[in-house]
Amino acid sequence: MVKADEYTLESVRESLIRQEDTIIFSLIERARFPLNSPTYERNYSSIPNFSGSLFDFILHQTEDIQAKTGRYMNPEENPYEEKLSPSIVSHYNFSQFLYPAAASININKKIRKVYFNNILPLFIAFGNDGNYAQTAANDLSILQAISKRIYYGKFVAETKFRKSQCEYEPLIRAKDRKALMNLLVDKRVEEIVLKRVEKKAMVFGEEVSIDSKIKGKYKVDPSIVYNLYNKWIIPMTKDIEVEYILRRLD
Amino acid sequence: MVKADEYTLESVRESLIRQEDTIIFSLIERARFPLNSPTYERNYSSIPNFSGSLFDFILHQTEDIQAKTGRYMNPEENPYEEKLSPSIVSHYNFSQFLYPAAASININKKIRKVYFNNILPLFIAFGNDGNYAQTAANDLSILQAISKRIYYGKFVAETKFRKSQCEYEPLIRAKDRKALMNLLVDKRVEEIVLKRVEKKAMVFGEEVSIDSKIKGKYKVDPSIVYNLYNKWIIPMTKDIEVEYILRRLD
Numbered sequence: 001m002v003k004a005d006e007y008t009l010e011s012v013r014e015s016l017i018r019q020e021d022t023i024i025f026s027l028i029e030r031a032r033f034p035l036n037s038p039t040y041e042r043n044y045s046s047i048p049n050f051s052g053s054l055f056d057f058i059l060h061q062t063e064d065i066q067a068k069t070g071r072y073m074n075p076e077e078n079p080y081e082e083k084l085s086p087s088i089v090s091h092y093n094f095s096q097f098l099y100p101a102a103a104s105i106n107i108n109k110k111i112r113k114v115y116f117n118n119i120l121p122l123f124i125a126f127g128n129d130g131n132y133a134q135t136a137a138n139d140l141s142i143l144q145a146i147s148k149r150i151y152y153g154k155f156v157a158e159t160k161f162r163k164s165q166c167e168y169e170p171l172i173r174a175k176d177r178k179a180l181m182n183l184l185v186d187k188r189v190e191e192i193v194l195k196r197v198e199k200k201a202m203v204f205g206e207e208v209s210i211d212s213k214i215k216g217k218y219k220v221d222p223s224i225v226y227n228l229y230n231k232w233i234i235p236m237t238k239d240i241e242v243e244y245i246l247r248r249l250d
Numbered sequence: 251m252v253k254a255d256e257y258t259l260e261s262v263r264e265s266l267i268r269q270e271d272t273i274i275f276s277l278i279e280r281a282r283f284p285l286n287s288p289t290y291e292r293n294y295s296s297i298p299n300f301s302g303s304l305f306d307f308i309l310h311q312t313e314d315i316q317a318k319t320g321r322y323m324n325p326e327e328n329p330y331e332e333k334l335s336p337s338i339v340s341h342y343n344f345s346q347f348l349y350p351a352a353a354s355i356n357i358n359k360k361i362r363k364v365y366f367n368n369i370l371p372l373f374i375a376f377g378n379d380g381n382y383a384q385t386a387a388n389d390l391s392i393l394q395a396i397s398k399r400i401y402y403g404k405f406v407a408e409t410k411f412r413k414s415q416c417e418y419e420p421l422i423r424a425k426d427r428k429a430l431m432n433l434l435v436d437k438r439v440e441e442i443v444l445k446r447v448e449k450k451a452m453v454f455g456e457e458v459s460i461d462s463k464i465k466g467k468y469k470v471d472p473s474i475v476y477n478l479y480n481k482w483i484i485p486m487t488k489d490i491e492v493e494y495i496l497r498r499l500d
Contacts (some may be wrong), residue, residue: 045339058319062312065315065383069304071347071381071384074380088297090288090295131321200458208443209446
C-alpha cells in the first residue's frame with residue numbers, strides 16, 4: 001500500500017473509495033445464505049475448551065491465524081479479539097503514520113453489536129441451509145471490511161490535523177468536541193459517498209446477462225447500503241476521527 | 251440451498267451463474283494487493299511444527315477451522331487439504347444427490363497448480379506491501395470459489411445422467427470418453443458463459459463514480475476472466491463431468 005509520507009487526504013480518500021467495493025462485495029456474498037441462526041447460538045455445538053457460538057469460535061480462530069501471519073502488524077488493520085497469538089512473520093516496515101497515543105482507540109464492541117442487531121437483519125432472509133461455517137466466514141469478511149473503513153477515520157483525522165494544525169490545536173486543548181466535529185466533517189463529501197455507495201450496490205448487485213442488465217432486481221437492496229453508510233459507517237467513522245483528534249496532543 | 255430433488259439442470263445452472271460473481275469478486279479483491287511473494291516462500295517465516303509457506307499454513311489452518319465447523323459436510327464443498335479435523339457441528343440433513351462411488355473425484359493438486367502458475371501471474375502486479383496474511387486469505391477465497399465451480403461439474407453430470415440415462419449407459423460401459431464428452435458438452439451454453447463472465451468482469455471491475463462509469467479501466471482485465479474460464483475453469487469442469495460419469499455405474 002502506502003508508506004509514511006504517502007498518506008495524504010487524497011490517498012486516504014482513494015482507499016476509502018476502494019474499501020466501498022470490498023464492503024459491498026462482502027454484503028452481496030453474505031446474502032447468498034439465509035440467516036442461519038444456529039451460527040450465532042451460544043453452545044449450539046459442543047466445542048472443547050470454548051464457550052460461545054460457532055461465529056465466536058470462527059472469529060477467534062481466524063483472527064488468531066491472521067495475527068500469527070502478521071495481519072495486525074499493519075496499522076490499518078484492527079482485530080476484534082483482544083487475546084491473539086504474536087506474529088511469526090519476519091518484520092515488514094509498515095509506515096507508522098498515526099500518532100501513537102491516539103492510535104489505540106477501539107469501538108469493536110459497538111461495531112459488532114451494530115452489525116448483528118441493526119445491519120444483518122435488514123438484508124438477510126430468514127431460513128437455515130446448514131452452511132454455518134460459510135455464513136460465519138462471510139460475516140467476518142463484512143466485519144473486517146467495515147472495521148477497516150471505520151478505523152480509517154484515524155488516518156483521515158491525522159491527515160487533516162497535519163494540514164491545519166493551528167486550527168485544531170486550540171479546539172483540542174479546549175476539548176471542544178462539537179467544534180472539532182464541525183472542522184473534521186465535510187458534508188459535501190458525505191453526500192457524494194452516500195450517492196456513490198448506493199450506485200455501487202446497484203451496479204455490483206444487478207443480475208448481469210449478456211443481452212442487457214436485468215434492472216431493478218438487486219442482490220442487496222441499494223437503499224440498505226445507503227442507510228448502512230448514513231446511519232452507521234459514516235457516524236462511527238466521525239466518532240473515531242473526533243476521539244483520535246482529542247488525543248492528538250497527549 | 252437446495253434439497254435432494256431440487257437439483258435440476260436449471261437450478262445447477264443458476265448456481266453456476268451465481269458462482270461467477272463470487273469468482274470475479276474474489277479476483278478483484280486479490281488484485282488490491284501486489285504479488286507479495288514472501289507469502290509463497292517455503293520457510294519464509296519459522297512456524298513451529300510446520301514446514302511450508304505462509305500460504306500453506308493459512309490454507310491448512312483455515313480449512314481445519316471450516317472442517318470443524320461443518321463446511322465440508324455439504325457435498326458442494328471440497329477442501330484442498332486431506333487431513334482435517336472432524337466436524338463438531340450438529341448434524342444437518344444436506345441432500346445426498348451425487349452417486350457415492352463417483353462423488354470422491356478430486357483434482358485439487360491440478361487446480362492449485364493452475365491457480366499459482368497460470369492464473370495469479372496474469373492479473374497481479376509485482377511488488378511487496380507486507381500484507382501477506384490478507385494476500386493468502388484472498389488467494390484462498392479464489393481457490394475455494396474456483397474449486398466449488400469445478401466440482402459442481404459432478405452435479406451437472408448427475409442431472410444430465412438422470413435425464414438421459416439410456417443414452418449414457420452404453421457409453422459408460424464402453425468407457426467411451428470422447429462420446430461421453432460430446433454428450434455432456436453444450437457449446438452454445440459455453441459461449442454464453444464466456445461472454446457473460448467477460449461482461450461481469452467489466453461491470454464489477456469498473457470504477458463507479460456518481461456521474462458516470464469510468465469506461466475502459468478495470469480492476470481485473472475482463473479478457474483475463476474470459477481466458478480463465480475458457481482455458482481452465484470450463485475444461486476442468488468438463489473433465490470432472492466425464493470422470494464422474496465414467497464411475498456412475500460402479
